[in-house]
Amino acid sequence: MSKFATYETTLRDPQHLVAALVAMGYEHVECSAEPQALYGYEGRERPEKAEVIIRRQHVGPASNDIGFAKNPDGTYRAIISEYDRGRHGDTWLGKLKQEYSISKTMAAGRRRGLVFSGRETIGTEVKLHFLER
Amino acid sequence: MKQINVTIGADGEVSIDLSGYKGKGCDKVLSDFLGDDKPTRVETKREYHQAAETAKEVQKQ
Numbered sequence: 001m002s003k004f005a006t007y008e009t010t011l012r013d014p015q016h017l018v019a020a021l022v023a024m025g026y027e028h029v030e031c032s033a034e035p036q037a038l039y040g041y042e043g044r045e046r047p048e049k050a051e052v053i054i055r056r057q058h059v060g061p062a063s064n065d066i067g068f069a070k071n072p073d074g075t076y077r078a079i080i081s082e083y084d085r086g087r088h089g090d091t092w093l094g095k096l097k098q099e100y101s102i103s104k105t106m107a108a109g110r111r112r113g114l115v116f117s118g119r120e121t122i123g124t125e126v127k128l129h130f131l132e133r
Numbered sequence: 134m135k136q137i138n139v140t141i142g143a144d145g146e147v148s149i150d151l152s153g154y155k156g157k158g159c160d161k162v163l164s165d166f167l168g169d170d171k172p173t174r175v176e177t178k179r180e181y182h183q184a185a186e187t188a189k190e191v192q193k194q
Contacts, residue, residue: 002151002152002153002154002155002158002159002177002178003149003150003151003154003159003160003163003175003176003177003178004148004149004150004151004174004175004176004178005148005149005163005167005172005174005175005176006146006147006148006149006172006173006174007146007147007149007167007170007171007172007173008145008146008147008170008173009145009146009147009170010169010170012168012169012170013168074169091143094143094144094145095143096145097144097145098141098142098143098144098145100145101141101145101147102141104168105139105141105147105166108165108166108168109137111165112162112165114137124142124143125140125141125142125143126140126141127138127139127140127141128138128139128141129136129137129138129139130136130137130138130139131134131135131136131137132134132135132136132137132153132162133134133135
């Protein structure tokens with residue numbers, strides 16, 4: 001073996017962020033270059049804005065919009081209301097990062113022209129295998 | 134055959150295991166997979182050093 005490395009995923013690419021949300025079952029995800037208003041469960045505009053949004057009707061009953069707002073350093077932070085954190089808390093955000101990493105890894109493999117040789121799920125871990133000729 | 138095995142944890146932590154690469158050839162591959170993310174840990178495996186030593190031996194001759 002030549003090298004082994006670990007890293008923490010940061011949500012930085014909106015394309016992979018949207019792909020991750022779609023993989024988690026959110027088929028209607030808005031993505032804009034400019035931040036858009038978020039709305040609460042009663043339809044009232046909230047003070048927060050975000051570039052990537054799941055509208056409340058696609059989040060769940062009595063939910064608020066979930067947004068991902070771009071930080072000055074280019075990363076995205078999740079904007080999730082207190083009410084929605086019950087179902088969209090740390091575990092949900094971890095799963096989102098996992099799906100984001102899968103999308104990012106598959107894209108890196110395609111860019112390098114690697115042969116994708118398989119995917120395994122072992123417990124909560126996902127393993128992706130590539131070959132380079 | 135060069136192999137890249139990527140393990141992605143439930144919290145999004147990623148481990149990349151590169152094998153079959155010699156010398157600094159795997160640095161570019163690692164960089165492509167990391168993108169803008171910074172590694173928290175990098176271990177260089179034995180065959181990396183073996184290739185560097187072989188290159189030094191060839192240069193001496």
